[in-house]
Amino acid sequence: MTSDHPSAGAGVIEPPGLKRRDDWIAVAEDAIPFERIEAFFAGRAYEPHRHDTYAIGQTLSGVQSFRYRGAERTSLPGATMVLHPDELHDGQAGSEHGFRYRMIYIEPAAIQSVLGGRPLPFIKGGVTSDPRLFAAVHALLPATDARIETLEFEDGLFELAHALEGAAGGPSRATAAIDYRAAERARLYLHDLPHGTVTLESLEAISGRDRWSLSRDFRRLFGTSPYRYLVQRRLEAAKVGLRRGVPPAQAALESGFADQAHMSRHFKKAFGVTPGRWLRMAAMPLGREQA
Incomplete structure (x- = not known):
């Protein structure tokens, strides 16, 4: 080097x-x-x-x-x-x-x-x-x-x-039937950051697949649970706001988190650094310092 x-x-x-x-x-x-x-x-x-x-x-x-x-x-x-x-x-x-x-x-x-x-x-x-x-x-x-x-x-x-x-050794063979279309309907709904409380019951109604089969299929097809998928989409929306200089508390609320602390906790769990450190390393504008 x-x-x-x-x-x-x-x-x-x-x-x-x-x-x-x-x-x-x-x-x-x-x-x-x-x-x-x-x-x-x-x-x-x-x-x-x-x-x-x-x-x-x-x-x-x-x-x-x-x-x-x-x-x-x-x-x-x-x-x-x-x-x-x-x-x-x-x-x-x-x-x-x-x-x-x-x-x-x-x-x-x-x-x-x-x-x-x-x-x-x-x-x-x-x-x-x-x-x-x-x-x-x-x-x-x-x-x-x-x-x-x-x-x-x-x-x-x-x-x-x-x-x-x-x-990875070639196409994998599924041990149980997977309903890709139902899981994709649920994913698209979560991707649009729905307002309010999201439950497996509501995803069942949207996808047409029973909640536990849907939860299993979602993990096998998309590598994570429906809840963590939703949280990550909220984090990505928050990152866009933070990079544009939106104050952290406002970015948190606009992306669907309860408050700034809620967003910061999930941010570190998802990316391994706090929002403040990430913004400083990326030389992006920071609305105000955060933990």
């Missing part, structure tokens, strides 16, 4: 006013609907947390370490990380030089648009050297100032979904 920060030739916009050893996150501004980042961390990066998306990425330099499914994992340049939805993990530098990486967070629903109801592929251990998967992920992770066109992403998503299945 020759530099703690990406070079200008890498096309990454470094946050202004940061020292070379500061942790940072650069967020891509794309037409695609999923967040992708490049980041550098010198030490501890994230506390234990979980996403309801796939977290798929590649280490560019240094040693990236994380605890995942009960064991310590290591990612080096040349490998691909695939963290399954709803799996607890943390993150830290595995050497004194820190690590730099790129990551994209892809909703299981996007993978399902290709797989059409087959169970989500699972990559054992979270790190793989599969060459087809490496190429598919690499194509979706250019520098953060390089825009990905919509059709380019859709082509890449098709390749990624099939590469994931291949790296």
Whole structure:
């Protein structure tokens, strides 16, 4: 590793006013609907947390370490990380030089648009050297100032979904019938951030599937529970508001949380950092400091 920060030739916009050893996150501004980042961390990066998306990425330099499914994992340049939805993990530098990486967070629903109801592929251990998967992920992770066109992403998503299945050992066989259409109706309803209390009973009425079968199908198809899916959509809405400079308390209420503390608690559980730290690393406007 020759530099703690990406070079200008890498096309990454470094946050202004940061020292070379500061942790940072650069967020891509794309037409695609999923967040992708490049980041550098010198030490501890994230506390234990979980996403309801796939977290798929590649280490560019240094040693990236994380605890995942009960064991310590290591990612080096040349490998691909695939963290399954709803799996607890943390993150830290595995050497004194820190690590730099790129990551994209892809909703299981996007993978399902290709797989059409087959169970989500699972990559054992979270790190793989599969060459087809490496190429598919690499194509979706250019520098953060390089825009990905919509059709380019859709082509890449098709390749990624099939590469994931291949790296996981091929299409899985379901042990019980899955009602993909019913689960998708429930997902679309939750995705639109409905107001008021949401229950499995209400999802049963919307989907036409009994609540417990729906809950099981939802997990197998989208990698998380209906409730955690809804919370994550609220968090994504809150992040948009915070990045635009909306005060945290207002962003929390507008995205469906009871208050700012409620949002902050879920934010750290989902992303491993507080809203305030995330905004500082991303060099985004902050309405006011938060815990």
